[in-house]
Amino acid sequence: MTLSLIFAAWIVTAFHVEIAVADRSTYIIHMDKSFMPKTFASHHEWYSATVSSLDLTDKTSSETAKSTPELLYAYDNAMHGFSAVLSFEELQELQKSTGFVTAYPDKVVTLDTTHTFEFLSLNTESGLWPASNYGKDVIVGMIDSGIWPESQSFNDDGMTEVPARWKGVCQAGDSFNSSMCNRKLVGARYFSRGSQAANPQASRDGNSPRDTFGHGTHTSSTVAGNYVEGVSFFGYAKGTARGIAPRARVAMYKVTGSSGIGSDILAGMDQAIADGVDLISISMGINRTPLYEDPIAIAAFAAMEKGVLVSSSAGNEGPDPMSLHNGTPWMLTVGASTIDRQFSAILTLGNGVSIIAWSQFPANALLVDVPLVYNETLLACNSSELFTEATGKIVICNDEFGDLRTQIDQVTSSEAAGAIFISNNSQYTEVGDLPCPGIVTNPIYTAMLINYAKSTVNPTVTMKFQQDFLGAKPAPTVAFYSSRGPSPSYPSILKPDLIAPGSKVLAAWAPITPAASIGSNLDLSSDYNAISGTSMACPHASGVAALLKGAHPEWSPAAIRSAMMTTASQLDNTYGQIRDNGNSLTYATPLAMGAGQIDPNKALDPGLIYDTSAQDYVNHLCSMNFSSKQILAITRSSNYICSNVSTDLNYPSFMAFFNNNTPSTVHEFRRTVTNFGDGAATYRAKLTVPPGTLISVTPDTLTFSDKYESLSFSLSIDSHQMKGTTSFGSLVWEDDGAKHTVRSPIVAYKMV
Numbered sequence: 001m002t003l004s005l006i007f008a009a010w011i012v013t014a015f016h017v018e019i020a021v022a023d024r025s026t027y028i029i030h031m032d033k034s035f036m037p038k039t040f041a042s043h044h045e046w047y048s049a050t051v052s053s054l055d056l057t058d059k060t061s062s063e064t065a066k067s068t069p070e071l072l073y074a075y076d077n078a079m080h081g082f083s084a085v086l087s088f089e090e091l092q093e094l095q096k097s098t099g100f101v102t103a104y105p106d107k108v109v110t111l112d113t114t115h116t117f118e119f120l121s122l123n124t125e126s127g128l129w130p131a132s133n134y135g136k137d138v139i140v141g142m143i144d145s146g147i148w149p150e151s152q153s154f155n156d157d158g159m160t161e162v163p164a165r166w167k168g169v170c171q172a173g174d175s176f177n178s179s180m181c182n183r184k185l186v187g188a189r190y191f192s193r194g195s196q197a198a199n200p201q202a203s204r205d206g207n208s209p210r211d212t213f214g215h216g217t218h219t220s221s222t223v224a225g226n227y228v229e230g231v232s233f234f235g236y237a238k239g240t241a242r243g244i245a246p247r248a249r250v251a252m253y254k255v256t257g258s259s260g261i262g263s264d265i266l267a268g269m270d271q272a273i274a275d276g277v278d279l280i281s282i283s284m285g286i287n288r289t290p291l292y293e294d295p296i297a298i299a300a301f302a303a304m305e306k307g308v309l310v311s312s313s314a315g316n317e318g319p320d321p322m323s324l325h326n327g328t329p330w331m332l333t334v335g336a337s338t339i340d341r342q343f344s345a346i347l348t349l350g351n352g353v354s355i356i357a358w359s360q361f362p363a364n365a366l367l368v369d370v371p372l373v374y375n376e377t378l379l380a381c382n383s384s385e386l387f388t389e390a391t392g393k394i395v396i397c398n399d400e401f402g403d404l405r406t407q408i409d410q411v412t413s414s415e416a417a418g419a420i421f422i423s424n425n426s427q428y429t430e431v432g433d434l435p436c437p438g439i440v441t442n443p444i445y446t447a448m449l450i451n452y453a454k455s456t457v458n459p460t461v462t463m464k465f466q467q468d469f470l471g472a473k474p475a476p477t478v479a480f481y482s483s484r485g486p487s488p489s490y491p492s493i494l495k496p497d498l499i500a501p502g503s504k505v506l507a508a509w510a511p512i513t514p515a516a517s518i519g520s521n522l523d524l525s526s527d528y529n530a531i532s533g534t535s536m537a538c539p540h541a542s543g544v545a546a547l548l549k550g551a552h553p554e555w556s557p558a559a560i561r562s563a564m565m566t567t568a569s570q571l572d573n574t575y576g577q578i579r580d581n582g583n584s585l586t587y588a589t590p591l592a593m594g595a596g597q598i599d600p601n602k603a604l605d606p607g608l609i610y611d612t613s614a615q616d617y618v619n620h621l622c623s624m625n626f627s628s629k630q631i632l633a634i635t636r637s638s639n640y641i642c643s644n645v646s647t648d649l650n651y652p653s654f655m656a657f658f659n660n661n662t663p664s665t666v667h668e669f670r671r672t673v674t675n676f677g678d679g680a681a682t683y684r685a686k687l688t689v690p691p692g693t694l695i696s697v698t699p700d701t702l703t704f705s706d707k708y709e710s711l712s713f714s715l716s717i718d719s720h721q722m723k724g725t726t727s728f729g730s731l732v733w734e735d736d737g738a739k740h741t742v743r744s745p746i747v748a749y750k751m752v
């Protein structure tokens, strides 16, 4: 059995950010102070005069005199230069000024870090953070590759005493002793017998809870890392790091190095349940395994019985359908989404025109006025021989003539100073790295770049790295790599359940594993790393689940999942529907994003809950053509018997399969919702009918007279006029004034 540990050293490409050439915009202009003419008493006076001299308007014309260039700030400490509101013509004029160095549009530079909590609207003023006390006293069991205990993200400043109920230990091992735990990292153990048995020759780094890889350190700090100031990924994403539940505690169960084995995972999950974790986060899964042979699904059943939610990653095998793992009804299955932050560089041509585009060259490098070469035969950038004429220069590569990844490798191993990669492959920036100085910019700039390179005698470019661009649109999108439903091991329940940020997530790292490289041979170490995968999405959902557990300790695992699913968002930052970066940015379907993007503050107060008991899961298992032995493998106990077979599970989403061989084109679901709002409430059903189907909900009004009252309804879907294999819709229960909207996706799926 092989196990795929999920995170990404991925293939693929770029994205664009806007260039600013509207009427007038704010620019930041760098100046060389050594050129300041002696006639000026101060730099402020000089900059002021420089800006005034740009005023090209004919003072006699009242029409054009309305708008003039304007100096905003003069800077003398952080940089030399000024900011000003200029037209494009004025900017071009400005480059001819004495002492001009470079200019770029203002909106770019926003400094920030573990930005995902902000993107998810978590804040200190209201909502889930204060309501849950930031996850105080919730213990999250991490099933992963170990932990780097020295990481500042696991310092215990501000943490209270460990709850007395906790039974975990801090197990000593290679380079790890029992004093390395604290009030943040409350436990650490390792499980390596299975992998050593399978591979006796393998290195023995498994004999310790220490993370020699980085994955477990990253996921743990994403869930519950403490506040750490002044972190960044080589100058990108600067700011204060923190986990989604910054006061929750971490217990590490190391079950794997860079690859692991089912028996160790089972042992780790087993111990976690025994130690008394409140929640398990597992960013790994086993592909193409039947449910009853999947140790994660099996251990998760036991966890669920004890009231412990298991939050898991869907896998990185997307965008192919039926590519996900962990599609188990009693687990939370999390897909990945992109965020609105883009690591960037500013490219400035010798003529002063600036472009901001994707880059994560990991150095505080500033390439100033480097010669640009343009030669049509070089555009493919696919042969290092071609680079002889590019030695020490910047080349232009266009991925119309070759694969971007290959082009980046070629430039990296060449003597070129760097490159401008023209590409609109929006997947590379989700996962790729950039070991050579360069940017990846959109083809809309091709003509402009080539025109400048061809028509200028000595074309040059300047590149400034380590910029962050916030507000990239659209975001979120479903990450292209995020695995898709239906679940191969359990197709009758819709999976994934939801999506959470997974691309370019900044979190703590094991510094012995390189986090980036420059050129072909220089590996760089870092305490923080920005990586991509559903492995990074899962701990976001685990963190939210920890906060919900903190706010509502009495909620069952199914209730926590229901709250997260029924309040998830389907909209992006353009107020349009979330799109799918794995399918040319078409609208994402529930098979890609489940119920949608996790929305923590809304999950705090979901209104209605679809709750599910262990017996309910068994009743549903009994309808699934598993043998009694297979069912026993999962339930472990003959206390469960298939006396009450049910084809229905009280799940917060609806997946209707239709088979050409079966005469029925109608699927009927029964569901029960429980009122978790305050007191009496009336909810009305609002349907978005999947095209080609007929749906009815009975009753279509639910009147609750008390908190915790449960009411049932049925939803029937008729597919006889449905064309194609899939059709999507939703059911929303809405109370008066739409204080709560309880939404479930509906999928009709015709098997052919």
Ligand SMILES: *[C@@H]1O[C@H](CO)[C@@H](O)[C@H](O)[C@H]1NC(C)=O
Pocket: 177, 178, 179, 180
């Ligand atoms: C554990 O290691 C730390 C750092 O190496 C050391 O300061 C401490 O004394 C050790 N504790 C024990 C119990 O060995």
Ligand SMILES: *[C@@H]1O[C@H](CO)[C@@H](O)[C@H](O)[C@H]1NC(C)=O
Pocket: 375, 376, 377, 378, 385, 386, 389
């Ligand atoms: C373009 O590059 C090719 C291959 O290196 C070279 O043979 C050719 O002379 C170059 N053309 C110009 C105009 O520099």
Ligand SMILES: *[C@@H]1O[C@H](CO)[C@@H](O)[C@H](O)[C@H]1NC(C)=O
Pocket: 380, 382, 383, 401, 402
């Ligand atoms: C490079 O790309 C060009 C244009 O697509 C192609 O003609 C040439 O054969 C390629 N060279 C190599 C070495 O792959």
Ligand SMILES: *[C@@H]1O[C@H](CO)[C@@H](O)[C@H](O)[C@H]1NC(C)=O
Pocket: 400, 424, 443
């Ligand atoms: C990317 O560029 C190519 C060539 O310019 C074009 O055919 C394709 O439609 C573009 N794709 C996107 C997503 O913009």
Ligand SMILES: *[C@@H]1O[C@H](CO)[C@@H](O)[C@H](O)[C@H]1NC(C)=O
Pocket: 625
């Ligand atoms: C049910 O399971 C049996 C034995 O495992 C298998 O032969 C049969 O094809 C399965 N039926 C369906 C509908 O999956």
Ligand SMILES: *[C@@H]1O[C@H](CO)[C@@H](O)[C@H](O)[C@H]1NC(C)=O
Pocket: 619, 644, 646
């Ligand atoms: C069987 O299941 C149904 C639906 O889940 C439930 O209403 C009924 O009470 C159950 N019967 C027994 C005997 O458990």
